[in-house]
Amino acid sequence: MKPPSFSYLRPASLEDAVVALGEAGDDAMVLAGGQSLLPAMVLRVARPPVLVDISRLTELRRIVIDDSCITIGAAVTHNEILRSEELASAMPVLRSAAGWIAHYSIREKGTFGGSLANADPASEWPCIAICVGATVHVAGGEGPKAVEAGEFFLGPLTSALEPGEIITHVTIPRLDDGEIVVFDELAAQHGAFGYVLVAIKARLARNRIQDIRICVGGCGGVPELVVSDAEEFQGAELGDEVAAQIAEIAIQQLEPDGDRYIASDDRRQMAAELIRRNLLKLGSKPGQEKIGA
Amino acid sequence: MMTEQTLPITLTVNGKRVAAEVPSRLLLSDFLRHNLGLTGTHVSCEIGACGVCTVLVDGKPVRSCLTLAVQADETEIESILQAAFWRNHSLQCGFCTPGFLMTLTALFRRNPNASDDEILEALDNVLCRCTGYVNIIKAAKQVRDQLSGHMCEQSA
Numbered sequence: 001m002k003p004p005s006f007s008y009l010r011p012a013s014l015e016d017a018v019v020a021l022g023e024a025g026d027d028a029m030v031l032a033g034g035q036s037l038l039p040a041m042v043l044r045v046a047r048p049p050v051l052v053d054i055s056r057l058t059e060l061r062r063i064v065i066d067d068s069c070i071t072i073g074a075a076v077t078h079n080e081i082l083r084s085e086e087l088a089s090a091m092p093v094l095r096s097a098a099g100w101i102a103h104y105s106i107r108e109k110g111t112f113g114g115s116l117a118n119a120d121p122a123s124e125w126p127c128i129a130i131c132v133g134a135t136v137h138v139a140g141g142e143g144p145k146a147v148e149a150g151e152f153f154l155g156p157l158t159s160a161l162e163p164g165e166i167i168t169h170v171t172i173p174r175l176d177d178g179e180i181v182v183f184d185e186l187a188a189q190h191g192a193f194g195y196v197l198v199a200i201k202a203r204l205a206r207n208r209i210q211d212i213r214i215c216v217g218g219c220g221g222v223p224e225l226v227v228s229d230a231e232e233f234q235g236a237e238l239g240d241e242v243a244a245q246i247a248e249i250a251i252q253q254l255e256p257d258g259d260r261y262i263a264s265d266d267r268r269q270m271a272a273e274l275i276r277r278n279l280l281k282l283g284s285k286p287g288q289e290k291i292g293a
Numbered sequence: 294m295m296t297e298q299t300l301p302i303t304l305t306v307n308g309k310r311v312a313a314e315v316p317s318r319l320l321l322s323d324f325l326r327h328n329l330g331l332t333g334t335h336v337s338c339e340i341g342a343c344g345v346c347t348v349l350v351d352g353k354p355v356r357s358c359l360t361l362a363v364q365a366d367e368t369e370i371e372s373i374l375q376a377a378f379w380r381n382h383s384l385q386c387g388f389c390t391p392g393f394l395m396t397l398t399a400l401f402r403r404n405p406n407a408s409d410d411e412i413l414e415a416l417d418n419v420l421c422r423c424t425g426y427v428n429i430i431k432a433a434k435q436v437r438d439q440l441s442g443h444m445c446e447q448s449a
Contacts, residue, residue, distance in 0.1 A: 001339040007298045008317035008363050031364075038359045039340040051317075053364065079353075104396060104418040105347050105354040191417050 003041035010053040017054050017166060018140040024050040026163040031055065032075055032114035035106050060113070060168060065090050069174055074113025074167040079104075081112060090174065091132070093181040093199070097124045100183070103191045113167040116152065119159040119222070122194050126153055127217035128183055130225055131199035134172045141165040153222040179203045179211075184278045186270050194218050195262060198274045202282055209233045214246075216271050219256035226250040243279035247272040302366040306331070315362045322346045322357035324365075325372055333373040335391050337420075344419035345392040348372045354399040354418070371395070381432040385423035392419040397433055405440040412437065 011017040028050035040046035060075035065086050082098035115125040129149035136147045141164045152160050181201045185194040197217035203210040214227040227250050236242045251268045258264035303312045325331045337345040341359040348357045349371040373391035384390045400415040412433045
């Protein structure tokens with residue numbers, strides 16, 4: 001239960017990190033918090049010959065909020081997001097979602113960018129990033145690029161990152177007046193991997209739907225944006241019936257694999273129920289906080 | 294076969310300066326136990342599931358089995374030196390206790406007034422297979438009450 005041998009590099013700047021990663025070859029990996037990578041190495045599922053540690057790079061550890069967008073550095077930890085008062089007031093769902101991630105000491109080291117790069121279809125940030133229309137900014141490789149979150153995740157544990165590329169930061173458009181985002185998850189127990197995750201961004205006027213986006217995680221190889229415009233539901237009053245209708249329509253696009261614990265259709269039904277519940281919550285308590293340390 | 298890379302690290306462990314040359318693949322948990330003989334830190338699952346190996350790095354609780362010793366270069370480590378759960382019978386086999394104590398140390402340093410819910414949330418950091426958690430929660434609340442009572446006296 002020890003990781004295989006590797007060379008460890010800790011460059012002093014992002015620029016140096018990009019150079020180091022470029023020189024280290026295609027199999028080199030970026031080490032941020034290491035909370036998914038190190039278990040994979042210990043289990044010998046991952047055997048990178050070179051690790052480039054970016055966790056201390058101050059350029060990647062910033063949280064900036066301006067009038068148009070929220071910028072979160074790739075090496076910002078889950079607990080830093082959870083504790084940021086600025087983020088909690090700009091977009092409360094970031095705090096409530098961070099509280100769902102694993103446990104206290106894992107959140108101290110695990111990073112926002114690392115979670116996106118790891119591209120686990122059942123993890124929180126990819127689902128939220130797609131729902132809120134985030135953009136992932138990348139350095140290295142052929143040069144800086146920006147990828148929409150909706151196009152960043154290609155399959156289970158597979159992202160649009162090419163060898164030699166590093167996520168630097170993520171930008172999220174600020175919410176307009178009246179827009180709210182909620183996130184919820186069904187898991188066997190708090191801190192365990194979620195069976196189904198749901199993020200909903202909506203704009204309501206007098207409880208009537210003006211705009212709505214729903215992203216579901218854990219029901220396929222990537223989080224699925226199952227509802228992306230309000231056309232069908234425009235002007236509908238959000239109550240029990242409409243919420244159930246939206247949930248039914250949303251899950252028609254999901255084709256989750258069954259596993260030994262949960263059959264495929266049960267997982268779809270879990271998604272439907274989670275969507276229904278959270279649609280009904282939209283009107284009442286936007287950005288309801290989860291407790292976290 | 295790749296030749297083993299070793300790197301020099303300098304850090305502070307429980308207040309003492311330590312310098313060592315370590316393989317890059319060495320885990321912080323093994324560095325504390327094997328290289329420094331600090332066996333108060335226990336290692337259980339070794340894949341980050343249980344939290345028993347929790348230590349504080351620059352005041353933050355981390356799973357030492359998911360941290361490379363080289364990542365702890367230039368940091369300050371606090372590891373478990375003694376246990377104080379006895380009064381509430383909060384340990385049975387005692388194996389997980391170091392993880393709980395380090396987790397609670399970090400929580401109460403950050404917030405000596407942590408709510409019951411915050412204590413519960415923090416305690417899910419560590420897996421205990423004996424006690425059923427009830428007495429651990431009791432002990433944690435008692436410590437919190439002592440700390441916050443103490444704080445009130447100071448501010449009064």
